Amino acid sequence: xxxxxxxxxxxxxxxxxxxxxxxxxxxxxxxxxxxxxxxxxxxxxxxxxxxxxxxxxxxxxxxxxxxxxxxxxxxxxxxxxxxxxxxxxxxxxxxxxxxxxxxxxxxxxxxxxxxx
Amino acid sequence: xxxxxxxxxxxxxxxxxxxxxxxxxxxxxxxxxxxxxxxxxxxxxxxxxxxxxxxxxxxxxxxxxxxxxxxxxxxxxxxxxxxxxxxxxxxxxxxxxxxxxxxxxxxxxxxxx
Numbered sequence: 001x002x003x004x005x006x007x008x009x010x011x012x013x014x015x016x017x018x019x020x021x022x023x024x025x026x027x028x029x030x031x032x033x034x035x036x037x038x039x040x041x042x043x044x045x046x047x048x049x050x051x052x053x054x055x056x057x058x059x060x061x062x063x064x065x066x067x068x069x070x071x072x073x074x075x076x077x078x079x080x081x082x083x084x085x086x087x088x089x090x091x092x093x094x095x096x097x098x099x100x101x102x103x104x105x106x107x108x109x110x111x112x113x114x115x116x
Numbered sequence: 117x118x119x120x121x122x123x124x125x126x127x128x129x130x131x132x133x134x135x136x137x138x139x140x141x142x143x144x145x146x147x148x149x150x151x152x153x154x155x156x157x158x159x160x161x162x163x164x165x166x167x168x169x170x171x172x173x174x175x176x177x178x179x180x181x182x183x184x185x186x187x188x189x190x191x192x193x194x195x196x197x198x199x200x201x202x203x204x205x206x207x208x209x210x211x212x213x214x215x216x217x218x219x220x221x222x223x224x225x226x227x228x229x
Contacts, residue, residue: 006159034217043205043219044160093159095217105150105209105217107160 002028004096006108013084014116020080021111023094029074030096034105035067038091050077084115118143120208120220128226129196137191137223139206144184147209150217151180151191154203163204164191168211196227 003026013019023033032051036044048064050056050071058064066088068080077096081088094108119142129135139149148167152160164173164180166189172181179192189206206220 043222046216046218049216091157095160104162104165106162107152109159110157112157 002026002096002098002104002106004030004094004106004108006092006094006111008111009109010112010114012114012116015085016083018080018082019084019113020078021092021094021113023077023079023096023108025075025096025098025106028096028098028106030077031074031099032097033071033077034095034097035069035077035079036093036095038093038110044093047079081113084113086115089113089115118146118208118210118218120206120218122204122206122220122223124223125221126224126226128228130228131196131198133196133227134192134194135196135225137193137204137206137225139189139191139220141187141189141208141218141220143210144187145211146184147211147215149180149182149189149206149208151178151189152205152207154205154222156203160205193225196225198227198229201225201227 005024007022035047038044047062048056048058050069056069071077093110095105097105150165151163166173166182177194182189203222203224205222207217210216
């Protein structure tokens with residue numbers, strides 16, 4: 001099946017630094033990619049939707065200046081958490097939707113961010 | 117606004133039992149519905165995808181049904197095994213302009229050996 005990778009798988013950083021997370025679709029072209037956030041014992045919350053070559057669409061309550069999303073190619077999207085604070089600590093999961101009629105979404109393995 | 121609910125929130129069964137997980141959604145105008153599995157600290161694994169025009173999908177010991185009119189889906193797991201222990205999430209893809217995947221609250225399954 002289709003594979004989506006994320007890098008890094010986990011990161012620890014100091015408060016105030018910026019962290020970049022990469023999401024790649026390895027064997028298919030993803031015209032649309034999604035970024036989710038998951039707190040412990042909770043479900044996934046959609047943060048933003050990005051289409052290749054255009055600006056991301058953010059969900060209500062998600063700060064676009066805080067969570068910068070770039071979708072520069074059909075196989076790569078990045079999420080940058082700017083000036084991270086402890087409350088940004090979470091599990092971030094990206095997802096890529098294939099371009100076929102089924103439109104199945106494939107999910108990355110997630111990135112655990114801990115901000116000290 | 118689409119809301120997806122899963123019951124039960126947690127389930128513990130002995131090995132070998134057949135079990136059913138439930139998912140309900142408030143807006144029947146969906147494009148498709150997916151069931152996922154998530155192991156602790158890991159990403160999601162897609163199990164089954166049912167298009168809005170379909171009634172069910174099967175994969176091995178898993179069978180998922182969809183009743184769009186009533187806003188319900190079930191995931192049936194036959195002959196459960198300890199390796200099935202995980203959190204199971206259902207998600208509906210909004211049929212409207214937003215086209216988003218909206219997740220349910222999840223069911224934490226523990227299969228006791």
